[in-house]
Amino acid sequence: MSNGCEVIYDILVKGKTRVLKKNSLNDVKQHIESEIKSIAIVPINLRQDRACTVAIGKKTAGSFTDKEIQLLELLSSRAAFALENAILFNRLEQSYLDTIESLVKAIEAKDKYTRGHSEQVATLAQEIALVMGLDKDRAERIYTAGLLHDVGKIGISSGVLCKPSTLSPEEYDEIKLHPIKGYEILRPIRSFNDLAEIVLQHHERFDGSGYPRGMHGHDIFFEARVLAVADAYQAMISSRPYRKGLPIEQAILEIRKGAGGQFDPEIAKIFIGMLKQEQKSSRSSKPKNIPSDSTVRS
Structure with missing residues (x-):
């Protein structure tokens, strides 16, 4: 045999x-x-x-x-x-994705205050998706979209991107172009069509007052609505040259105030619940009966 x-x-x-x-x-x-x-x-x-x-x-x-x-x-x-x-198509897609990720790093290298922002937003967005019951593959897709959501900023001038003070209306208009530029970068990859659309929509608002299309409610991709919450929260708690980052409690209040306006109310509610649970777990895990740093002497 x-x-x-x-x-x-x-x-x-x-x-x-x-x-x-x-x-x-x-x-x-x-x-x-x-x-x-x-x-x-x-x-x-x-x-x-x-x-x-x-x-x-x-x-x-x-x-x-x-x-x-x-x-x-x-x-x-x-x-x-x-x-x-x-095999060739997969290689081309991976090569293109590697190039895009390099662009993201190049953007973040311009400004130390935004370094790591995309990865933190991606991780938060993925956590929200999993808590809301999305399957692992779709949650991973949201994570990828989070990594790439600001890739369009490669087309924004450094003077505007890194300005250490409040933007003028004209400069803000330029910043508002980055979702469109990101969409144009991602669109050539056929299997990235949904990612390109998520990136395009991540600054849309639930009440229709966002940009670039002024989309409303559930017309906005679910993934983009998740990213909007994660992106806004991470930006609020991060320090910038022109302001200090907000304390977590204040950022939670801002997310709650924006529910139904800037944010999908259901996603905002779930995200706030996640943060509250995380705070509760953090407090309960702290050692008890140990003096604070101010009372410890060497």
């Missing part, structure tokens, strides 16, 4: 289709459907030393005809072409 792995290796090396009886594949026959009598194994050679096989089972006792083998080999060659394209 033959070892299945050895047979497959021999087929790949010789590059020729073989038809085998199921019983001849001693070590793998238990994994093959019981009604299968014979198997045609077609080699597929890919570029860059990659190779695989396609195995087709036949329930009748007779072997495969020459015409059937020719058809299987034709289909396998088309499968090889599709696999090559898929």
Whole structure:
């Protein structure tokens, strides 16, 4: 009896289709459907030393005809072409994503006050999504959108982006272009179409007073509504050249005040609950009966 792995290796090396009886594949026959009598194994050679096989089972006792083998080999060659394209497409997408992430780092390198902002927003947004019951894949998508939400700021002048004082109306108008610029950066990737739309919408407001489209309520992507809360909160608690970051309690009050206006009220409520629970856990985990730093002497 033959070892299945050895047979497959021999087929790949010789590059020729073989038809085998199921019983001849001693070590793998238990994994093959019981009604299968014979198997045609077609080699597929890919570029860059990659190779695989396609195995087709036949329930009748007779072997495969020459015409059937020719058809299987034709289909396998088309499968090889599709696999090559898929591998190339995935590489291009990963390369483009790596480039975009580098752009995000370049943006944050311009201004020490916003360094790490995108990653913190992404983490908060993902946590909100998981608490609200979204599946892991969709929560991961929100995390990716969070990483990329400010990528459009690469197209905003440094003088405006890093200004240490309040922006003029004209400068604020320039800042408001960054969702559109981010959308234009992400849009060329077909599988990123939803990410591009989330980035475009993350400054829309629930009451319709946001930008760039003035979208309203549930017309705004759910992911963008989650990002809006996470982004606003992280910005509020972070210090900037022109102001100090808010205490968490005050930031919570601002989120509560913005519920139904700037923010989706349900998402705001859940997020506030998360923060309150986190504060409660933090307080309960502090050691008791230990003097404060002001009373400890070395």
